[in-house]
Amino acid sequence: MTSRVTWFCLTLALLVPQAVLAAEKPNIVFIMCDDLGYGDVHCLNPEHGKIATPGADQLAKEGMTFTDAHSGSSVCTPTRYGLMTGRYSWRTKLQSGVVTGFAPCLIDADRPTVASFLKEHGYQTAIIGKWHLNFQYCDAQTGKPYSAKDFKSPPVGTKIPDGPLARGFDTYHGFHHARDMQTVIENDTVIAHDPPINMLPRLTRKSVEYIDQHANDDKPFFLYIPLGSPHTPILPTKAWQGKSGLGDYGDFVMETDNVVVEVTKALQRHGLADKTLVIFTSDNGCSKAAGIPQLADKGHIVSAHLRGSKADIWDGGHRVPFLVRWPGKVKAGSKSDQLICLTDWFATAADVIGEDVPAGSCEDSVSFLPALAGEAIASTRAGVVHHSISGHFAYRQGPWKLALARGSGGWSSPNEKQAAKTDAPKAQLYHMMDDVGEKDNRYLTETSIAERLLKQLQADVERGRSTDGPKSKNDTKKIDLWKSEKN
Template sequence: MRLPILAFSLLAVALAAGVPPVYGQQVKRPNIVVMLADDMGYGELQCLNPTRGKIATPRLDAIAQSGMIFTDAHSGSSVCTPTRYGLMTGRYAWRTRLQSGVLTGGESLIAKDRMTVAKLLKQQGYYTGIVGKWHLGMLFDGKTQSGDVPVGAKVTHGPIDRGGFDEFHGFHHARQIELWIDHDEVTENISSVDMLPRLTEAAVNFVHQRAKADRPFFLYVPWSSPHSPVVPTQKWKGKSGLNEHADFVMQTDDSFGQVVDALRESGQLENTLIICSSDNGTSAPTSKMDQLKQKGHFPSGELRGSKADIWDGGHRVPFLVSWPQVVPAGSRTDALVCLTDVIATIADIVDETLPEGAAEDSVSFLPVLRQPSHAGRDSVVHHSVSGYFAIRQGDWKLSLCPGSGGWTHPKPTQKNYKKQTEAGKPLVQLINLKTDRGEAENRASQDPKKVRELRRLLQQQVDRGRSTPGPSTNNDAKITIDKRPRK
């Protein structure tokens, strides 16, 4: 019989202390809290970017100190919707109809019969809640509505019926940030500046309410910030001394901390697994990134690129795990992980086997939590806002475009591709990240064998419908991995 992780941990502690282990006793399952910032790059946290970061993030730094820092964690995409799909389902979103960009409404990207983290945990007796930004499709009174929606409108294709959650408080996406939804109904219109405080209050209330229950809980908190609209409250304006985006990062940092405070105050912290991350890198336009850099703050740290890009600045994200009863405080790992790995890890923790047709791109990082030197997953696929692919294996990364694949210059345009071709330069980028973290030296011409090897691996993972062991399955759409710009 496989021991659940908490039993394993308590057994190890008992043996170390010379106390005979007691087999067969019931071990309480952990609460699970996943908090996801919106557009907060790798370099925004002091604990990840101490020399090139100027924004104070004491709350996230404290969470990092209480547990494990992952230095090589990636979102499933460099933009919102596809990352959230991957986190919820353990499947890359480019396997769905969404081949580029994000959803702004309409039917859910999550199929009705698709396994999600919430559905998995409900089967295990967990109470599940989401407080925050859904951004995976939503219908109001059965229709796609991208603008104003009346109070009282009924929500379908949302967190309750497609995500599998018991409870929802929040909104759909940034262009409808003034709509407040409770469960499956629009209940209020609020100001955008009030959204982050309302979400924080709702998340804190959820934690305190669940302290009285006899069931473990799963709480997913996809924050609204520091994504645009960049609206720090009056309390936080000017706090950073940099600009309003930096102020908003500080306010977001405090919201993470308030949820942890609630866990501590309610006596639930010791047996709660906390995962803190971001959906992608910082947005260069809305953060006024050039201005921040002039003041000495680099939101991507040493990484190249930012939100939307295929370069690591687009998708290498903060990833912190705290679990006082299991994860050693102050630990750090260079293991390769992806946000798609959350569902397989949680399945491992609750000792549940995922069905064959679920979580096709999810690899448990539970071994890393047990042993930080564990290598993590073997490879990971990256995807940019414009649909360009990259694949990473070990130190090597192959990007199937010659530039950013996103918003940073050089953008994927026919003009830029023509210039690259006429100059006799490759249309792909091969990078050794061990020696070139900033992705400055393209080695594609020097090592065509490695290019072919990685491209073959990517094609195999696309064609099999999964990147993990198991029977091959179908993608929802035809996938083209070698793309060319249309304009």
Template sequence: MKIITLLISFITFTSITPLKNDIKKAKKPNIIYVLADDMGYGDVSAYNTKSKIQTPHLDQLAADGLMFTDAHTSSSVCTPTRYGIITGRYNWRSTLKSGVLTGNSKALISPKRTTVASILKQQGYHTAFIGKWHLGWDWALKDENAPAKKGWDAKDFDNIDFSKPIKNGPKELGFDYSYGHSGSLDMAPYVYVENGMPTQVPDTVSSRGGKFHWWRKGPTSRDFIHEDVTPNFFRKSFKHIEEQAKTDQPFFLYLALPSPHTPILPTDEWQGKSNLNPYGDFVMMVDDYMGQLIKAIKDAGIEDNTLVVFTSDNGCSPAADIKGLEELGHYPSDKYRGHKADIFEGGHRVPFIVKWPDYIKKGIVSNDIICTTDFIATAADITNYKLSDNEGEDSYSMLPLFKKPNPKKPTREATVHHSINGSFAIRQGDWKLTMCPGSGGWSYPKPGDKEVIETLPEIQLYNLKNDPRETTNLQDRYPEKVTALKTLLIKYIKEGRSTPGTPQPNDAISFIWKQIDFVNP
């Protein structure tokens, strides 16, 4: 009788309690994706045991979840990485082949393209964006026929009508709520836009000097205070989490920070705390706010079934005074070569931490290669949405890695990297083929440097397992490996996708794309 009673109890319990491993039967998790701006792989002390910057809250996030050691952004600069996160597609398939957008740029993503927000909205989520957009949107214009301006000079904003709503922004891409600014924190105009409408018409023109505190001159709203932008975005996020937790609807929050990108503006209480420089202080401030974000989730009673992702859009910027930091014993790229803008590992290898108590065990480390384009396939997998052939063309689901973080077979066939000047690299296993002679970015040897032109081979091949610093070019020793990787890269470019499926067209362009001369030599 006792055995029968226990058996009935077990059957009853399992019938009313969804197994944590059964994602299809479980309640859909809330999803919070936090994207830091220009934070290096070695700036998080969980990744860099010799770090001079202590990040206890991010370290705890890693201890409570899953830490990826071989995570990469799809580009080594801001806009293209954001494009990949939102669309699951490499940016160079769009019209953006190099560089970044400005605060005055037109929308890069077509409203017709599927985004992670539009998928989750369709799957019953409330979707929100808070922070730095940097994907372009269409400001209302006083004169629609006036020539377009790039947005680097204060006069470039004279034609914007800040009293009218924008078009082709977050709302058109699936976000129910949005609050943020158009470009980086050093790019005018300095205006908050909430749900498509500027919160105030700018009536001042501001700029600021200094090694760490500089930003471009441009129109500024009185409610836009540079020093308070990062704290403001976190406060908005805390409130949003609290409000959404009171509903029965799952929610997705994309919190795109403008920090620790320039201008480097730690608040008064954090100035001098790192004993390094303002950049170190700023990183510590971001870490503390992440601790407050995790607390807000706990206080709202939704911690167990909330997926939190923390990563960065590229490596640390030279604006942080990397040389000065290294002289004090702190290496923002840890053992890797290069930094923001580069094709070298320091440009695109980033911290990537995931916590989801209901599904992910504590203290897991994954050495599998992932890319920031993988978010859309992961969200689709979690919510049982089947991606069509023209959705998330470069996105692999990370969901299997949440249970088996180090599979025998890699999740991704290969991963394509991209630098600020449009240079390519492709990574498969331990091997990385780079289709340019130098950094492709801002570190030496830069594009155009005499050494690049006169002495260096046109391509680079590295075995990252044996040579993580990318010091020994093996392209002349392993020609078969060069051929195989180059062939795969060309296939990915021509077929419009790097995942299995029907080939897709890359976006049409009206200019010569010089960076892929190697495709049709």
């Protein structure tokens, strides 16, 4: 009898640590807005932010605000690639701009994603929203891929062989990108054509439904909610029209923020709020389509204290809101000024669940988990690479930022064509602690610093990775650092 009891206790002792580890894996909700400017979140821009964002503000109150967080690019597709893979998108064939669908997925089939990684380690994985990383639309009977010339909106029943379900997600409900927003997809099939004005309410509803359906499951979930708002088409629904007093864009930002409110309510309703890591961010800065000058006339500054906006190499293009709530792990009302990038999410997710990142991934990903505990990030990366819509590069190391562009490298004035007609130097160097508005270009006076940053950028590009690890390869040899000035 004694031996049986001893064996039972020994078995129980072996099983308990595994159960405890499983219990410690939080649910994860990652909300990424589309074209939401740093200054569009009221708590980040209290003086010049005129749009009410109670959902995001409450997250900040209950969690941590990162004040120096950056997207991997100042435009949609590259940022999403970096978030999913932990690798800069400019290491692929996509050297500028965005993808438009009706083409094979930008993420190679054999490359791990944060979704496939979490799934491998016991998570249920779902994406509800915008993919924008390419996939093929195929005839359901023949399997033949359609082209964009065949259909503006692929017919109901069209199959998608290389979409999110083929890149680690169990569940997908959403659309590819803004110009194809009317094409509603569920898992690997086009299920409906619906006016774009209905998409944001749809994503809100589906996100809440997912939490409702999986609240009592034994396995944790990773719910990725890449919204299509407040990107164009700017279409607040009737219930939100007129609420901001700033026109359609302000109303649309408020309706976007309401996703945070509704998701939070769902987590609280099921007693999951204390068991869930929630992250809220944006893929890049606010777009000029929002009517930036008109909003400024009404007192709302979309980029707050930053220069530029979506598409630019200046910080207004890629410094983004980044709020984290994780009760019991992250101190309420805390702030971090440590430099992070959305490519860092993959390594952080691995750290959160206590696993190593998989081979062939995370070349540009550093865990920011220590920052959530108020500690310094232990980084093997020398700096962070920024990238504009036109493919212009910048490199940030400590307080210094080197931009290889004469002007914005994007849409803001002076753009590259405009700057080329002036005596502007071929590059820009800013001390971001003293000059966060990027007004005092020191490229011609701090030459040794500029040379050091350029050398490090070149090394990070050529080595195929910016973190420690085995040398990796870029997918292309055609990575041109100097877009406006050939050296």
